[in-house]
Amino acid sequence: MNPPAGGAATPTPSVRETAEAWESLFRAQVAVMRRLQADPAFRGLGIKEYDVLFTLSGCPQGGLRLNELNEHVLLAQSSLSRLVERLERKGLVTRRAAPDDARGILITLTEAGRETQRRIGRGHVREISRLFGGALDADELAELTRLTAKLREHVVETHPL
Amino acid sequence: MNPPAGGAATPTPSVRETAEAWESLFRAQVAVMRRLQADPAFRGLGIKEYDVLFTLSGCPQGGLRLNELNEHVLLAQSSLSRLVERLERKGLVTRRAAPDDARGILITLTEAGRETQRRIGRGHVREISRLFGGALDADELAELTRLTAKLREHVVETHPL
DNA sequence: TCAAGGTAGATGCAAATGCATGTATCCTGA
DNA sequence: TCAGGATACATGCATTTGCATCTACCTTGA
Numbered sequence: 345m346n347p348p349a350g351g352a353a354t355p356t357p358s359v360r361e362t363a364e365a366w367e368s369l370f371r372a373q374v375a376v377m378r379r380l381q382a383d384p385a386f387r388g389l390g391i392k393e394y395d396v397l398f399t400l401s402g403c404p405q406g407g408l409r410l411n412e413l414n415e416h417v418l419l420a421q422s423s424l425s426r427l428v429e430r431l432e433r434k435g436l437v438t439r440r441a442a443p444d445d446a447r448g449i450l451i452t453l454t455e456a457g458r459e460t461q462r463r464i465g466r467g468h469v470r471e472i473s474r475l476f477g478g479a480l481d482a483d484e485l486a487e488l489t490r491l492t493a494k495l496r497e498h499v500v501e502t503h504p505l
Numbered sequence: 506m507n508p509p510a511g512g513a514a515t516p517t518p519s520v521r522e523t524a525e526a527w528e529s530l531f532r533a534q535v536a537v538m539r540r541l542q543a544d545p546a547f548r549g550l551g552i553k554e555y556d557v558l559f560t561l562s563g564c565p566q567g568g569l570r571l572n573e574l575n576e577h578v579l580l581a582q583s584s585l586s587r588l589v590e591r592l593e594r595k596g597l598v599t600r601r602a603a604p605d606d607a608r609g610i611l612i613t614l615t616e617a618g619r620e621t622q623r624r625i626g627r628g629h630v631r632e633i634s635r636l637f638g639g640a641l642d643a644d645e646l647a648e649l650t651r652l653t654a655k656l657r658e659h660v661v662e663t664h665p666l
Numbered sequence: 667t668c669a670a671g672g673t674a675g676a677t678g679c680a681a682a683t684g685c686a687t688g689t690a691t692c693c694t695g696a
Numbered sequence: 697t698c699a700g701g702a703t704a705c706a707t708g709c710a711t712t713t714g715c716a717t718c719t720a721c722c723t724t725g726a
Contacts, residue, residue: 354643362637363630365650366537372653373534374579375660376527382666390712410675418535420714425676427712447674447721469524476523479659480652482515488652489526491645492533498640499536505543551682571705581684586706588682608691608704 369492379475385467389460392417393431394468396424397461400437400453407452409442415500436460530653540636546628550621553578554592555629557585558622561598561614568613570603576661597621 357365381391389397399416400408414424428451431437436457442448453461480488518526542552560577561569575585589612592598597618603609614622641649 354645356639357637357641357643357646359630359634361643361646361650362634365641365646365653366633366637368650368653368657369530369534370538371577372657372660373530374577375657377531377579378666379660379664411673416532416535418538421675422677422715423713429676430712442674445674445722449675469520472527473520473523475660475664476518476527476656478517478663479656480518480526482518482522484515484652484655485518485522485526487648488656489522489529491641491649491652492526492529494645495637495640495649496529496533496536499533499540499636502639503540503636505539553682572703582705583685583707584683590706591682603704606692606704610705 376472376475380468380471383468383471385464385471389464392419393427394461394464396427396431397436397453397457398465400451401458401461401465407437407450409448409450411448413451415505431457537633537636541629541632544629544632546625546632550625553580554588554597555622555625557588557592558597558614558618559626561612562619562622562626568598568611570609570611572609574612576666592618 377391380386386394395417396413399413410425410428411421413428414421417424419427428437428439432439436454438452438454439449440452442450476485538552541547547555556578557574560574571586571589572582574589575582578585580588589598589600593600597615599613599615600610601613603611637646
């Protein structure tokens, strides 16, 4: 329940401290994302499209439902629906009826989609590493990962959409 | 140069660790932002528009230039140009020629804009606090703020757009 | 079993966005 | 001083997005 390596939990943060943390997190995300988007690798395929391919690549067993995918992406349901339609037209994903629920569609990477994700992904992680390079040491980076993961989990679990 | 409360800097992180940290940061941002956007307070005025008002509210002395504003927001220059145009039409900001550079425009909050920002902002920070509530204790939150601020500063300084 | 309400995804349409480019202004070096 | 290039912002236009709504399917309770 408490931080693994730490002592007792410190008090609940104030509204002000919380707002500050969110602003800092958000601005960092903007600064990094703005620079990642500028990568020529995202000329032909937008970074949102890439993100969908990436997310699908992490769930190889049968793909994902549209609504599951939607949890990971900052897009309205209808926008994601059409984004996936575009990916299908490009031959990067397939859409078929979900096996257990005829309302749903199951989205799967095609071989071309998987290959595209890998190709772009290789350069992408290098670009991320270049951007972050020297900003944080290994401990700090691990702590950043831990804290953001913890925040996300908490938010997702206690505040359903 | 080193973490205030820490010891010596640990090694440079691997590409993999860096990519993991970015994904975690990004997903946390998505989860939080998705829920913040759903706030009925952002019915009449989108969260991006609010963000511009908020940023302007932090720089009371004469406002900001469009290109300065653009650093804070994840929008193409042309999109921000039109977003500001919309805010002007709503009477929330004014645009006038920058004093020192006739190419630039200086964007300033109107009284109505400042009031709107304050009104929405009050509920907004409470909503942030509610979302984060209990996710992290005070120390963890402070560390999250510190790490994301450090990351942002480093990225902005070493990777100009 | 079936009516009522809920959920998954698609679609029409207006608004927002980004790219390419345009115009005006500023800067720099010969 | 001035020509060439850079910078700041605006604009035309095609694409993308979100809202409201639709259809199809699922679930529940009487």
